[in-house]
Amino acid sequence: EIVLTQSPDFQSVTPKEKVTITCRASQSIGSSLHWYQQKPDQSPKLLIKYASQSISGVPSRFSGSGSGTDFTLTISSLEAEDAAAYYCHQSSSLPWTFGQGTKVEIK
């Protein structure tokens, strides 16, 4: 099973600051890595597919990069509505797995 490890687990950030969340895979997964946002008491929402491909309707301040084992989700300028948990997810091999999540709090 491929283990995804996110860092940090928690981040408290001031609005307009840049946020960087990393996801490291226990083995190479190519670009089969996706990012989700889950706001409190809501279902997850797909933000980025295949490491860096944008999703229609997602604000342009969200971007992704990486390949192989190391991936990054970047929020270029944090807004108050971005307070949420963020999860990476690999679809390279079964069982599909998620990272443990990174909670982003607004200062």
Add this chain to the structure above:
Amino acid sequence: EVQLVESGGGLVQPGGSLRLSCAASGFTFGTYEMNWVRQAPGKGLEWVSYISSSGSTIYYADSVKGRFTISRDNAKNSLYLQMNSLRAEDTAVYYCARTLRYCSGGSCYSEHAFDIWGQGTMVTVSS
């Protein structure tokens, strides 16, 4: 509007059974692969099961293999999860999630990200 609505959750004793349903609307259900994903209280996301558009291909997480059965009825636009021999560790919100599908030049293929999620249904296994 594209929508997934889960139902069937509730309180069940250890060893008991429960059947979850997911009603799809706003898209051609029979052309999409589907999944169940769960989230234990205060915890992260765990993929549970996958079913192809026709129902011919099915996968399970090891944690539920042999106890859970995924199925679908394309005529009823519905996805199901039969859960047997339930354990306390199965306590979670269960989401149905659609597999992202990309179409170009007349061909379509799945991208194995989850683009549409239901609101979830809570399953509590406790005596």
